[in-house]
Each structure stands twice: as structure tokens, then as C-alpha cells.
Amino acid sequence: MINKYIFGKPFESEAVVDFPSDAKVFTDNKAIPGASVCVSNDFKMTIELDELDMIFGLGESLGGFNKRGKVFRSWCTDDPVHSEEKEALYGAHPYFIIYSPTKKTSSLYFIDYPGLVTLDMAFTFYDKVVVTVPNDNLNVYYIKEDSLLDTAKTFRAIIGKSFVEPFWAMGYCQSRWGYKSDEDIDAIIANHKKYSLPLDAIFMDIDYMESFRNFTVNKANFPDFKATVSKLKALGVHLVPIIDAGTKDCEEDEIDREGISNGYYCKTADGKVLRAAVWPGFAHFPDFLQERVRKWFGEKFKLLQQEGIDAFWIDMNEPVMFYSEEGIKAASKKLKEYAQLVLDDKLASGQIVAWQMKDAVGCLQNSMSDYESFFHEVPKTVAGALAQKEPCFKTQSADDVLVRHSDIHNLYAFNMAKAVSQANKGIFLLSRASYIGSHRYTSIWMGDNFSWWSHIELALHMLPSLNMAGFIHTGCDLGGFGCNTSRELLLRFLSLGIFTPLMRNHAACGTRAQECYNFEKVEDFRALLSLRYRLIPFLYNEVMKASLEGELMFTPLAFEYGEDEIALHCEDQLLLGKTVMIAPVYTANAIGRNVYLPQNMLELRCSSAQGCLSGKPQTRLLEKGAHFIKCAPNEVVFFVKEGCAIPVVDAALNTKELDYSTITYWGSENPVTPYELKYKGE
Ligand code: MIG
Numbered sequence: 065m066i067n068k069y070i071f072g073k074p075f076e077s078e079a080v081v082d083f084p085s086d087a088k089v090f091t092d093n094k095a096i097p098g099a100s101v102c103v104s105n106d107f108k109m110t111i112e113l114d115e116l117d118m119i120f121g122l123g124e125s126l127g128g129f130n131k132r133g134k135v136f137r138s139w140c141t142d143d144p145v146h147s148e149e150k151e152a153l154y155g156a157h158p159y160f161i162i163y164s165p166t167k168k169t170s171s172l173y174f175i176d177y178p179g180l181v182t183l184d185m186a187f188t189f190y191d192k193v194v195v196t197v198p199n200d201n202l203n204v205y206y207i208k209e210d211s212l213l214d215t216a217k218t219f220r221a222i223i224g225k226s227f228v229e230p231f232w233a234m235g236y237c238q239s240r241w242g243y244k245s246d247e248d249i250d251a252i253i254a255n256h257k258k259y260s261l262p263l264d265a266i267f268m269d270i271d272y273m274e275s276f277r278n279f280t281v282n283k284a285n286f287p288d289f290k291a292t293v294s295k296l297k298a299l300g301v302h303l304v305p306i307i308d309a310g311t312k313d314c315e316e317d318e319i320d321r322e323g324i325s326n327g328y329y330c331k332t333a334d335g336k337v338l339r340a341a342v343w344p345g346f347a348h349f350p351d352f353l354q355e356r357v358r359k360w361f362g363e364k365f366k367l368l369q370q371e372g373i374d375a376f377w378i379d380m381n382e383p384v385m386f387y388s389e390e391g392i393k394a395a396s397k398k399l400k401e402y403a404q405l406v407l408d409d410k411l412a413s414g415q416i417v418a419w420q421m422k423d424a425v426g427c428l429q430n431s432m433s434d435y436e437s438f439f440h441e442v443p444k445t446v447a448g449a450l451a452q453k454e455p456c457f458k459t460q461s462a463d464d465v466l467v468r469h470s471d472i473h474n475l476y477a478f479n480m481a482k483a484v485s486q487a488n489k490g491i492f493l494l495s496r497a498s499y500i501g502s503h504r505y506t507s508i509w510m511g512d513n514f515s516w517w518s519h520i521e522l523a524l525h526m527l528p529s530l531n532m533a534g535f536i537h538t539g540c541d542l543g544g545f546g547c548n549t550s551r552e553l554l555l556r557f558l559s560l561g562i563f564t565p566l567m568r569n570h571a572a573c574g575t576r577a578q579e580c581y582n583f584e585k586v587e588d589f590r591a592l593l594s595l596r597y598r599l600i601p602f603l604y605n606e607v608m609k610a611s612l613e614g615e616l617m618f619t620p621l622a623f624e625y626g627e628d629e630i631a632l633h634c635e636d637q638l639l640l641g642k643t644v645m646i647a648p649v650y651t652a653n654a655i656g657r658n659v660y661l662p663q664n665m666l667e668l669r670c671s672s673a674q675g676c677l678s679g680k681p682q683t684r685l686l687e688k689g690a691h692f693i694k695c696a697p698n699e700v701v702f703f704v705k706e707g708c709a710i711p712v713v714d715a716a717l718n719t720k721e722l723d724y725s726t727i728t729y730w731g732s733e734n735p736v737t738p739y740e741l742k743y744k745g746e
Contacts, residue, residue, distance in 0.1 A: 065208045066218060069096055071103055072201035073448035075472060077178050079501040080205065081224040096206055098162070098171055107197040109173075109204070117164050118622070118632075119185050119193070120212065121172070123157025123533040124498070124510060126150055128525055128635045129620040131160065131185050138181035140382040140474050140497040142430060144512035144546055146522065154382060154511045155498040156474035157533045158183060159205075159219065162193070163212055163622070165632060170208065170215040177202035178472040178499065199471070201449040212623045216532045217614050224504045226611035227485065229537045229565075230374075231745035232302060233492050233507075234600045234607070235264025235719040236593050238579060239304075239541075239570035244271035245285035246292055253299065255581040262593045262717045265492075266296070267377060267570065268305040276344035277312045279319060279367045281305075293372035300718035302375050304492065305368060309381040309480055310347030313339055319364060323348055327460050328357045330438045330469065335457035338438040340385035341392075349383055352479035353440040353472070354464075361480075362487025375492030378484060378506075381477035382497045387428040390437065398424040435470040442467045474499045481506035494566070503534030509566060515544025515553055515575070520560055520650035524638060527564065527618040536610045536617055539566030548576035551583040552652065555592065555697040560648040562596045562700060563640060565607045565617070588698035591676035594715040595700055598676075600722055601741065602710045606641045608743035617641060625662035630690075634660055643710055643731070643739065645703040649695055656694035663688050664706040666731055671699045677715050680730060704731035711741055719745070 066087040094101035102108040119131045126148060127134045137151040138158035146153065158181045159174040175181050177197050184194040205222070209215040238252055249266055256263040274280035281289045293303055311329075314320050323329050329337045329348040339346045351357050365376060387395070402421050411417055441464040444451065450472065451465035459466060469476075477497030484493055485505035495506040502508065510526055513519040523540035530538050542561040543554040549571070558580075561567045571578040580589035610617040619639045625631035637647040637659065647659040668681040675681030685706065695701045704710060709731030716722045724744055729735070 066222065067096075067206045069093060069204040069206065071107060071204070074176070074201045074203045075178055075448050075450045075467070076446045077176055077475060077499070077501065078478075079174075079176050079499065080203075080222050081501070081504070082222050084222070096173075096204060097208065099173070103200045105200055107200050107202060109175075109195040111162065111173075111193040113162070113186055113191045113193060114164060114166065115191070116166055117162055119160050119162055120620070120622075121157075121160035121529055121532055122183070123159070123500075123529050123535070124153045124155030124508070124526055125157070125529065126153070126522065129528065129622070130633070130635070133187055133190075134185055135187045136183040136185065138175070138183065138474065140477060140499070142380070142382050142384040146511070146513055146519065154496045155502075155508060157498075157500055157529075159500065159533065160185070160193075161212060161215055165626065168626070170212045172205075172207040172215050172219050174205040174207075174219065174500065175202065176205065176500070178475045179470060180473070199450070212626065213616065213619065216616060216623075219532065220534055220614040223501055223534055225614070226503045226534045226536050227493070227505055227507060228608070228611050229492055229507055230490070231604065232264045232300075232719045233537065234565065234604050234745065235567070236262050236596060237265040237267060237304070237566070237568035238263060239267030239269070239568055240573075240578065241269040241571065242271060242573040243268060244282070246287075249292065249296070249303070252579065253296070253301065255579065259581050259586040259590060260717065261580055261586070261590055262597050263301055264719050265302045265304050265375065267568070268303055270306055270308065270343055272305055275312065275314075276308070277314060277317055278307050279364050281368075281371070290371045297372060300720040302492065303373060304375040304377055304494075305373060306377050306379050307365070308342060308379050309383045309476070310340070310342040310344070310349055310385075312344035313346040313348055314344075320348060322360070323350065326360070328354070328360055330440060331457065332438050333456040338388070340388040340434060342380055342384060342386055346389075349438075350480075351440050352476060352483055353442050353467070358479060358483035359487065362483040365484055365488050365491075369488070376484065377494040378480060379496050381480045381495060382430070383476050384430060385434050388431075388434045388437065391428045391431055391434055395424045395428055432470065435473055436468060438469045439466045440469060440472065441465075478502045478505075498535070500533055503536070507537035507566065508535050509538060509568065510540040512545045512572070513540050514546040515549035516547075517553065517650055517652055519544055520557055520648060521636060523560060523564070524636065524648065524650070527638060528616065528620055531610065531616045531618050536607055537565040539564035539568060541568065541570040543569050543571060543578045545570055545572050546575065549578050552697050554578065554580070554583065555588060556649050558589070558592045559697075559700050560646075562592060562599065563603065563646050563702075565603065567596055585698075587672060591672040591698060592700060595670050595676040597716045597719070597722060598712050598714070600719065601713055601724060601727065601744065602739075604745045605741050605743045609641070615641075621645075621660075621662055628662050630660050631662040643705055643708040645705070647693070647701075647703070649697075655696070656692060658690060659693045659703075660690050661686055661688050661703065665703040666706060667693065667701060667703055668730055669699060669701050676700070680728075683730070707732050707736035708739065709735040710739055
């Protein structure tokens with residue numbers, strides 16, 4: 065069952081694209097099942113929970129599989145410190161499923177509002193979900209099916225099919241903020257060759273550009289970029305350059321001047337082009353909500369495609385603003401005032417002013433007043449009641465109206481990805497920020513995690529909630545982005561990464577070198593990466609089924625073994641498709657971990673000697689129940705359901721070399737249901 069509840073005149077976000085014609089639509093009707101709704105300039109929905117009710121969903125967010133007991137904000141945010149108490153990450157995915165284990169009911173709520181939505185998941189009141197929106201124009205979707213899985217699948221059905229990455233995107237990707245020249249790229253290639261480490265892509269972070277200007281390549285560091293790209297392509301390695309949302313404010317930059325003269329950029333209330341700083345210093349922000357701007361910006365990617373590039377990642381598209389002109393002026397005024405107070409000795413406590421001074425600078429980035437200060441030009445038919453009643457400047461088209469950025473913040477990255485994807489069919493695309501529906505245009509990664517043990521578990525937690533929102537091709541920065549990784553931590557990160565569609569090692573500048581070949585016993589890394597390639601036909605098939613047929617690739621055990629109380633509450637294992645279960649190690653110095661088997665399963669133990677590079681893993685049947693499973697950092701242990709088997713091919717150093725004619729099966733000797741390999745990569 066799907067119901068849609070329209071309140072006021074919502075902005076048409078395009079999150080939902082396949083709403084069934086026979087589903088029910090209610091207008092200004094507050095009778096959403098299970099909820100009590102209050103509308104008066106703003107919107108408030110309260111849902112009473114039973115003691116044992118569980119909450120799944122919320123896409124890219126912190127917390128466990130079960131989100132009960134936390135507050136979340138749907139608001140695309142660049143906050144690189146993903147500590148437990150944070151409420152918002154880069155993606156804004158305001159949907160959740162309430163599951164009652166006693167009544168066996170699953171109810172999904174999707175609050176389709178492109179500005180701020182606060183989702184208090186039984187935090188303030190232990191038995192209440194409270195959703196608040198500071199506006200009364202929005203759509204709420206309510207879905208109820210017989211099971212958790214069916215409820216999630218119906219949601220997937222209305223938000224459309226997922227963007228499909230090229231096959232090579234299943235290969236190992238090496239990235240680091242700091243690669244800046246031919247020499248850097250050559251060194252990665254040479255080391256991967258030297259140690260027989262597979263490789264399919266190298267990501268180029270902002271340092272490949274000329275003064276951080278989009279669509280430029282630094283000539284001194286890449287004298288013949290076209291030759292670089294084609295040399296790598298011959299080796300089967302794709303270069304993936306980054307493009308940021310903000311475009312450098314620069315007289316000599318033709319693209320920027322084009323943007324100015326055609327009125328492609330967001331403007332502030334005085335009708336002037338918004339200036340705010342990101343990596344290149346002051347930058348302008350394309351108004352991706354306009355179709356003509358999407359076209360213009362999307363076409364610019366062809367400049368790099370002419371050099372042979374066929375893959376991009378787009379970043380800073382929340383959008384991040386380090387500071388605006390207004391912001392920096394106000395902050396420096398405040399700092400002067402505080403400093404004067406200190407110098408005049410007018411303070412009781414020195415500490416307080418130190419904090420205030422820090423705050424005055426700290427709150428410059430991603431400030432709400434900056435987001436409130438600029439506007440988008442949007443068709444009247446789309447804007448609904450979010451249109452400015454008294455426009456502060458004239459729109460360029462008479463059919464358009466002005467909409468304040470803060471009211472539609474979460475659609476900025478959505479429309480940037482749409483721009484790139486629609487103008488460049490068949491490319492690889494990875495975005496940082498997203499909204500519901502972005503999965504039709506792009507893959508996403510999980511943003512700037514840390515080299516923390518808990519961030520292996522966090523990535524595990526996000527996989528199913530992202531899958532429910534249509535993001536199948538995803539993964540975290542393996543090894544951790546911020547701070548220094550250790551050999552053991554990287555091995556354990558990679559052991560999860562073997563199973564995530566995006567397998568990318570990425571690190572921030574200034575951190576310890578994190579490429580596999582920088583650590584002792586490189587052969588252990590070789591074993592793990594090789595195992596990944598052996599599993600690619602299986603993984604790719606699962607990715608395609610999930611992307612095109614609306615299946616989930618990863619599900620918590622609760623989705624399949626809800627009758628089993630232990631499985632229902634299992635927070636650190638995942639089912640992968642209908643055959644496999646993974647249980648990665650995510651603690652330091654561990655010799656293994658406790659694993660709960662919700663049914664009889666085969667344990668597949670892969671090591672350099674058995675399975676990773678060639679041959680079969682050590683395999684044994686384990687009975688339903690709790691087990692301590694030993695697993696050294698250079699081993700990968702995973703589980704196949706009794707009676708099932710999965711396809712595996714010979715190891716390869718590149719996806720181009722994967723040979724489907726070498727398929728063998730791991731798992732049960734005589735599977736009850738043979739594995740169907742429906743989608744083969746090429
Ligand atoms: O402000 O381009 O998430 O992957 O390495 C940081 C530099 C900007 C954030 C991305 C990260 C990337 C980094 N970027």
C-alpha cells in the first residue's frame with residue numbers, strides 16, 4: 065500500500081518518479097496511519113512507539129541498523145568528523161521504516177521536503193518519533209507492506225532505477241588527496257605492477273587542477289595530459305578527476321566569465337552574483353536548479369572527455385562554503401571587539417572569550433545565514449509555495465520564480481549530479497552529497513571518515529540504509545580518510561571493502577601514506593585485493609540485480625530472520641543478496657570475532673594459500689547458533705547459506721582480464737538452487 069499526503073503546495077523535488085496511478089493521494093489530510101500530524105506554518109508529525117519497535121532507514125547517517133534513540137537532520141552537511149553525536153552527513157535521505165516485531169508490521173514514512181527536516185527517533189521521548197519541518201508545504205509518502213523487505217522494495221519502486229556504473233568500477237581504486245603529477249601517477253602504476261596488486265582506477269583530487277579551477281589541468285605537472293590518459297587506458301587504468309561545485313571567481317577563466325555573462329550563477333538578495341570561498345578562494349555557484357545551467361555545466365565535462373577521461377567524482381556539492389564575503393567581514397568585526405575587551409581587561413574569565421573567538425571563526429563554514437542569503441531561479445510549476453512572495457530581484461525567465469537556497473538546500477547536489485549524468489551518458493560518476501532520487505544519476509561515497517576502527521562498523525551500518533534509498537554502488541574511504549591508518553586497520557577496512565561495490569582506498573593530504581605497497585608484507589594486501597577480483601562476477605551480478613530490479617544488495621539479518629530474536633537485533637553482520645553473509649572484524653588486535661549464524665552456513669576461509677589467489681577456501685559446515693570465528697588480518701572469512709553456492713573466477717590484475725570461462729563455485733557441492741548469473745560484465 066502506498067499513500068501520498070500533500071500538504072499545501074510542495075516544491076516538486078523529483079524524488080518520486082514512479083508513483084502508481086492507482087495509489088491513493090490525499091490533500092491536506094492529516095490522517096497519516098500511525099501518526100498524529102499538526103500543521104500551522106510548520107509541520108510536526110508524532111508517531112508513538114511500542115517498547116520493542118525498531119527503526120530502519122535514513123540512508124547516509126550515523127547510528128546502527130536500528131536508528132532508535134538518536135536525532136537526525138536531513139541537511140546535506142560537510143562535516144568531516146563523523147563522531148557518534150553528529151546529526152547530519154553529506155546525504156539527506158529523510159525516510160524511515162518502523163518495524164514492530166510483535167505485530168510484524170512495517171510502515172515506511174518518507175518526508176519529501178528539500179529543506180531542513182529534523183527526525184527525532186525516540187531521543188527526546190523514548191517512545192515517540194517526532195518529525196519537524198519548518199514549513200507546511202511538503203509531501204509525505206506512507207508505505208506499508210507485509211514484510212520489511214517488501215516495504216523497502218516498494219519504496220525503491222517509486223523512486224526509480226539506480227544509475228549503473230561501468231563494469232570496471234567494480235575494480236580496485238586507488239586515491240589520495242595530493243596526487244598532483246605524472247610522476248605521482250607513474251609511481252602508483254609501477255608499485256602496483258611490482259607487487260602484483262590489481263588496479264582499475266586512480267582518482268585525481270583537486271591538486272591536478274590549475275589553481276583549483278574546474279576543467280583545467282596543471283600543464284607543468286601534466287605536460288601531455290592526453291598522452292597520460294591514453295597510456296593508462298592501455299594498462300586498463302582509468303583516471304578519475306574531481307570537479308567541485310564552486311567555480312573560481314577569475315577574470316581569465318573563460319568558463320567563469322561565461323557563467324557571469326549568461327547569469328548562470330546563484331545570486332544574493334541585491335541581485336549580485338554570490339561569492340563564497342572554497343578551495344580556489346572566492347568562487348561562484350552554478351544555479352543547478354535551472355535547466356539551462358545544468359546543460360551548460362554538464363557539457364563542460366566534455367572538455368576532459370576530449371582528453372580521454374571517462375570518469376568523474378563531484379565534490380563540495382552540499383554545497384560547502386568556507387566563508388562568504390559578508391561572513392568574513394562580520395567575523396573579523398567580532399574578533400576585534402573581543403580582542404578589545406581582553407586588552408581593556410574587562411572580562412571575568414579568559415576562557416569564555418577564547419571560545420567565543422574560536423566560534424566566531426568556526427561558524428563561518430556552512431553557516432545558515434549564508435544559505436539563507438542566496439536564491440535559485442525555478443519554474444513556477446516546480447516551486448509551489450516555496451516561491452518568494454516578494455521577489456528581491458527579477459528572474460531571467462518570466463516563467464521562473466525565486467526560491468531561497470535554504471528552503472531547497474538538499475536539492476543542490478541532486479541537480480549537479482543530474483546535470484553531469486544527463487549530458488554524459490555511460491560515464492562513471494561518484495558524488496559526495498545527495499538527496500532521495502540522486503541514485504538515478506550517480507553513485508555516492510560515504511564522505512570523509514577517519515582511520516578509526518568504529519568507522520568500519522559505521523560503513524557496515526550505512527550499506528543497507530543506502531541500498532533502501534537506491535544507492536547500490538557505494539563504499540567508504542578504505543583505510544579511513546582523516547588521520548593515520550595502521551597496517552592492520554587498512555587490512556580490516558579492505559576486508560569489508562572486498563564486498564562493497566565501490567572498493568576505493570582514499571586518504572586526506574597530510575596523513576600517513578596509505579597505498580597498500582607502503583606497508584610490510586605487501587603479499588597480504590595482494591591476497592585481499594585478488595580475492596576481490598575473484599568475487600567480481602558474483603558481486604557485479606548482485607549490484608545489477610539490486611540496481612535494475614529494485615532488490616537490496618545488503619540487508620540486516622532482521623530482514624530475513626525476523627522471527628529469530630538474536631538475528632533481529634544483530635547489529636554487526638550483513639546478508640549479501642540471498643546467499644552470502646559477511647561479518648567483518650572491526651576491533652584492533654582481534655584474533656577473530658563472535659558471529660551468529662541464523663541458519664546452517666558454510667564457513668569460507670580465504671587466505672593466500674587457499675582461495676585468495678587460487679584454489680578453494682577452506683570450507684566447513686557450521687550449525688545455526690553462536691560461534692567464535694577466528695580470522696587473522698590477512699584472512700577473509702565469510703559465509704554461504706547451506707545448500708547455496710556462488711560463482712568465482714580466476715584472480716586477475718584488472719577487470720579487463722577477468723575470464724568468465726574460469727568460473728567455479730564455492731559453497732555447497734550440490735546446491736539446492738543453483739546460483740543464477742544473470743548479469744555478466746564486460
Ligand atoms: O575540503 O578535495 O570528501 O574526498 O579528498 C575537502 C579534497 C575537500 C573532500 C572530499 C575528499 C577530498 C577533499 N575534499
